[in-house]
Amino acid sequence: MSAALAVKNDGSSAGPSAAEPPPPRVRRRRERSFDETPRWQLYVPLGIYLIFTLIPFYWMFLFSVRPAGSTSLVPWPMTDDHFSKVWNERSFAIFFQNSVLVGVCTLLTTTLVALAGGYALARFRFKIKTPFMLALLCSQFIPGALLLVPLFEIFKNLQMINSLGSVIIAETVFQLPLSIILISGFIRNVPPSLEESAWVDGCSRFRGFCLVVLPLLRPGLIAVGSFAFVHSWNHFLFALMFLSEQDKQTIPVGLNTLIGADSVDLGALAAGGVIAAVPVVIVFAFIQKWLITGFSAGAVKG
């Protein structure tokens, strides 16, 4: 699977030239130089955009490690004052645990529920299929922010206010429609004949799915799962509204408290920001290659 992915990734550039025999070398060279964008047209805008992207990250890192009162633009000498302050005094240790818990649970529930729903949409014809699809699409237009008050009442009635479960449910629900649409796209790309041959060999539908389809869904599952994790890690309003006890809050709420403090402690704020950024940036660095293939497979028309 990973080999197939690698081919697909590099296919745009290296594929043809590697496969072709050498003879038309001269012609190809001329063709390529005619085709190619001049290097400076590539590197100059890319460089400018990279600066725009990276300076804010650097700025946050700089503020988080330089001692209070320093105006140096180089992160040296370093201090971990701000980190230990935020981690211990401002309870970011607890927020971090809560955020990880919410993120992982949302990832698992979203992926499982979306797999089931996506499989139904990809492989069956049934009466409420079209209404169900329509409901999925329409729900994209419904702002979670505007449903805060009724959602709050529901969770109050379920006695789930101040429990992380309420946030996990809310995140899962609003993550589901897109996840189902994406996953059903991926499943549709797996030829049904593969599964059918597994049934002929005596597998049940479930076993056949696990053995044949699931391994081929890896890029899709990575895309959907990472979406769910990153979104729930980042999302702020549900946690802000449903979790009022401090030891239940998540990282974004903690950051918001730091922003809203009477005299903003910029060093502490930056350190909190770094703590919030590190997990998602790491997850992102690993998945970004799959993200592109994931999207192109999921967005196949039809």
Add this chain to the structure above:
Amino acid sequence: MAQAPAVAKPPKVPRRRSATPRRLPYLLIAPAGLLMLGFIAYPVISVFYYSLQNYNVTKPWRNGYAGFDNFKRIFTEDDQFWSTLGFSAQWVVTQVVLQLLLGLALALIVNQSFIGRGISRAMVFSPWAVSGVLTSTIWILLYNSSTGFSRYLADAGIGEYGTSLLSDTGTVFWAATVAELWRGVPFFAILILADLQSVSKELYEAASVDGAGRMRRFFHITLPHLRDAIVLATLLRGVWEFNNVDLLYTLTGGGPAGETTTLPLYVANTGIEGHDFGYASALTTVAFVILLFCSIVYLRLSKFGGDQK
């Protein structure tokens, strides 16, 4: 879900395959369906219901059926509704247009083959994973008047000391716009780059042979190929930018002087801080209808999916 529960499973093996598939799809969508009924459909219906009610926790003696009073108040008395709606429109259009243009350019650049492509992609896409609150955090560090970048510019002789971009009504819109662009452009770039992977190489080669230059190939092959992806991405992003309150709530708090209050922010203030839930529900309903109407018009005008089927 209205399906009869699976009480007796027929024990005969041969029947299993023909009998289960009829129930199976319903069982499979049941978890998703129930969750969405309970936590999306029901709240939506209750919003519609409360939009016709006077419902205010702090003034319980006035609670009760209100007819269309709330809606009348929105359209005739409420200046803040119109100003926040106007700001929302300005915000959404600015964001979507700039994010699309920059994202398209970025996708075309990192779709080329060059040394360091992988790492460049990872770096330029990375703000995609950053939250609204974290974006606010970062840009507050950059914008603040005492140690933000304006101070270093002033040290170098550009601009003045003490410039605070976020508390000046003249600069706050663009300050917030740049911050949102920083995290929004990668979304478009990722989607468009994904769609670029499926442009057929043969088409480009044929066009090159026929003497089409880079510009013509872009406008006649690449852009038409990307059309559906662009329409869908702009629509989803437009709705998302309209609804999302994280960034503005934490970066500007809707200020200064209500200058950056979007309609959803106004609704949240009315419903949650003002406790006027009936009126907030009516505002929500209006926002929802406007959003739906704009989306349908947009899809019609752009002839989405017109080529297929």
